[in-house]
Amino acid sequence: MKDNQPITQDLVFVGGGHSHAIALKQFGMNPVPGVRVTLITDVSHTPYSGMLPGYVAGLYSFDDCHIDLQRLSQFANAVMVLDRAVGLDLQHNRVLLANHPPIAFDWLSLDIGSTPATLTVPGAADDTVPVKPISQFLHNWDRIVAEVAAHPDQPIRMAVVGGGAGGVELSLAIQSRLQQIYEAANLPSNLTLHLFHRGDRLIPERGKWAGQKLHQILEQRGAEVHLSESVAEIKRGEVRRWGDGEVSAKKVCCESGLTVECDWVFWVTQASAANWLASSGLATNQRGFVLVNNCLQSVSHPRVFAAGDVATMTHHPRPKAGVFAVRQGKPLVKNLRRALAHQPLHSFVPQKNF
Ligand SMILES: Cc1cc2nc3c(=O)[nH]c(=O)nc-3n(C[C@H](O)[C@H](O)[C@H](O)COP(=O)(O)OP(=O)(O)OC[C@H]3O[C@@H](n4cnc5c(N)ncnc54)[C@H](O)[C@@H]3O)c2cc1C
Structure with a gap:
C-alpha cells in the first residue's frame, strides 16, 4: 500500500x-x-x-x-x-x-x-510423527536421512499408519530414499517398513486394481503391508542406541492383538x-x-x-x-x-x- x-x-x-x-x-x-x-x-x-x-x-x-x-x-x-x-x-x-x-x-x-486425526489413539499424539504440519514432519525426516546416511549399517524399523493415497505414497518414497543410501554405501537394505491400514485394501478411494497393484509393489520393495488392522495404541518401548544418539522404540498395538515394534511411526490418517x-x-x-x-x-x-x-x-x-x-x-x-x-x-x- x-x-x-x-x-x-x-x-x-x-x-x-x-x-x-x-x-x-x-x-x-x-x-x-x-x-x-x-x-x-x-x-x-x-x-x-x-x-x-x-x-x-x-x-x-x-x-x-x-x-x-x-x-x-x-x-x-x-x-x-x-x-x-x-x-x-x-x-x-x-x-x-x-x-x-x-x-x-x-x-x-x-x-x-x-492434520491427521491422532487424538483418539492413546500414545499417538506423543510418540508418532504426524505427516502434518509438514514442516515438523520434514524436520524429523531430514534427521532420519542424515542418521541413516552416516550409519547405513544400522537397522531401522519404520511404520506408516494409514493406507490411503498419502500413506502409500509416503511409504514408497521412504523406501526409495533409504534404498538409494544403502546402494550408495554398497550395503543390503537395513530398513524394515510396515504399513498399517484399517481397510481390507489400500487406497480405498480408488478402484480395486490400483490398491492391489500398489500392495504388490510395496511387497516387492520389502514392505510389510498389514490390512484390516486398526491401530489401537502406541506404547513406548526400550531406548536403544541409534546413529550418534538414541531412539526409543514404539510398539504399534492393533485391535487384533498384532504388535509390531518400530523406531519411527508416521501418522497419515484421515484429516482433522x-x-x-x-x-x-x-x-x-x-x-x-x-x-x-x-x-x-x-x-x-x-x-x-x-x-x-x-x-x-x-x-x-x-x-x-x-x-x-x-x-x-x-x-x-x-x-x-x-x-x-x-x-x-x-x-x-x-x-x-x-
Ligand atoms: C503425504 C501426502 C501427500 C499428498 N499428496 C497430495 C497430492 O499429490 N495431491 C493433492 O491434491 N493433495 C495431496 N495431499 C493433500 C494435501 O496435503 C492437502 O489437501 C493440502 O495441503 C491442503 O492445502 P491447504 O491450503 O488447505 O493447507 P496446507 O497446504 O496444509 O497449508 C496450511 C498452512 O497453514 C499453516 N498453519 C496451520 N495452522 C496454522 C495456525 N494455527 N496459524 C498460522 N498458520 C497455520 C501451515 O503451516 C501451512 O503453511 C497430500 C497429503 C499428504 C499427507
Whole structure:
C-alpha cells in the first residue's frame, strides 16, 4: 500500500496454504487501495504438498517444493506475522495468537489446512510423527536421512499408519530414499517398513486394481503391508542406541492383538481440523471443518472466509486434497475483493474429479 493511503479496512489471512499463496500473489499484482493485508503464518516457508513425497524420495530440494512466504508477503505488500493462530474472538473480530497480541480484522480468510486425526489413539499424539504440519514432519525426516546416511549399517524399523493415497505414497518414497543410501554405501537394505491400514485394501478411494497393484509393489520393495488392522495404541518401548544418539522404540498395538515394534511411526490418517475453529463459535461440521457457502464464506459469520482443507463447502463437499485448495484460490480472491468493495459475492462450483 502507498504510504499516504489511509487504511480503511483490514484483511487478515491466517495460514499460508495453497489458496492463500494464490490470493497473496493476486493481491500483489492488483492491490486494493486502502486495504491493509496481513498474513499470520506459523512457518516462513510453506510446502506444496503434492511435491512432499518427491522431497522425501530425494527428487526435489527444499526450495523446489516450498513457497517463501516472506517474499510473497513483500510482493503482496502484506504484513507477515510469524506466529500461530490459537483462537478467534468473533464478537470483536480479532484473531488470537500464541505469542503476539490479538490482531483485528474487518475481513478474515482461513487457509490453515488439516492434520491427521491422532487424538483418539492413546500414545499417538506423543510418540508418532504426524505427516502434518509438514514442516515438523520434514524436520524429523531430514534427521532420519542424515542418521541413516552416516550409519547405513544400522537397522531401522519404520511404520506408516494409514493406507490411503498419502500413506502409500509416503511409504514408497521412504523406501526409495533409504534404498538409494544403502546402494550408495554398497550395503543390503537395513530398513524394515510396515504399513498399517484399517481397510481390507489400500487406497480405498480408488478402484480395486490400483490398491492391489500398489500392495504388490510395496511387497516387492520389502514392505510389510498389514490390512484390516486398526491401530489401537502406541506404547513406548526400550531406548536403544541409534546413529550418534538414541531412539526409543514404539510398539504399534492393533485391535487384533498384532504388535509390531518400530523406531519411527508416521501418522497419515484421515484429516482433522484445529479444535479452536469450532470453539470460537464458527459453524463447523462434525469433524470440525469450517462450513462455507458457495462463495467460500462462513455460513455463520459473513466476515469470515475459508478455503482449502480447513473448509467444507456445504453444498459441494469434496475430499481433502491440495488440488481443491489450489482451485479455490481464484474464487476466494474474487470474493474477498467483492466483500472489500461491499458488492454481492459470486458462487462457484468446485470440480468433481481430481
Ligand atoms: C503425504 C501426502 C501427500 C499428498 N499428496 C497430495 C497430492 O499429490 N495431491 C493433492 O491434491 N493433495 C495431496 N495431499 C493433500 C494435501 O496435503 C492437502 O489437501 C493440502 O495441503 C491442503 O492445502 P491447504 O491450503 O488447505 O493447507 P496446507 O497446504 O496444509 O497449508 C496450511 C498452512 O497453514 C499453516 N498453519 C496451520 N495452522 C496454522 C495456525 N494455527 N496459524 C498460522 N498458520 C497455520 C501451515 O503451516 C501451512 O503453511 C497430500 C497429503 C499428504 C499427507
